[in-house]
Amino acid sequence: SYVLTQPPSVSVAPGQTARMTCGGDNIGSKTVHWYQQKPGQAPALVVYDDVSRPSGIPERFSGSNSGNTATLTISRVEAGDEADYHCQAWDSRGDHPVFGGGTKLTVL
């Protein structure tokens, strides 16, 4: 089945830029979605279809996808952005969604 690989953790100081990667074989040919999960809460969609933001998500959140890596970028990081971030793509062979292992964003 299709495998998505995320680094376990990323740390960044407030006001800086956080970049979280999601690796997969030729992932650039797929569409990738990102979910934010704060402690004790259900996941929430923050980026869909590689680059689009749902209503209510700040412009500080952006996505890109090319080659073997998709990236979620959070500009001007705030303490409230501290959370786990999960990427998701579609496994066309198994015909189902697949998730990465998640990245814990720590705001120093």
Place this chain on the structure above:
Amino acid sequence: EVQLVESGGGLVQPGRSLRLSCAASGFTFDDHVMHWVRQAPGKGLEWVSGISWDGRIVNYADSVKGRFTMSRDNAKNSLYLQMNSLRAEDTALYYCVRAYSTSWSGYSDFWGQGTRVTVSS
């Protein structure tokens, strides 16, 4: 307001069964594919099962195939997951998840708060 409220979780012995339910409200239920996604303690998200808007297409993760059965009742705006032959590795928080449309491969735009399943003797 969109709501997905899961129920039916609990502590169960290995080999026993459990039936999860998800009550949907605030949207047109049969306009959406639905999924069950689980999260083991301290772990990432794992897709479990998905069902088409009309219930005709159901797919399962290999880890649960043959043991779990997903269904929906559009008249009752409800989603179900019958879990049989439960194993310790099925211990997780189970989320009811809405896909954004009737498109089978679309993203998920709303998650319930989850119901916890613990399989232990």
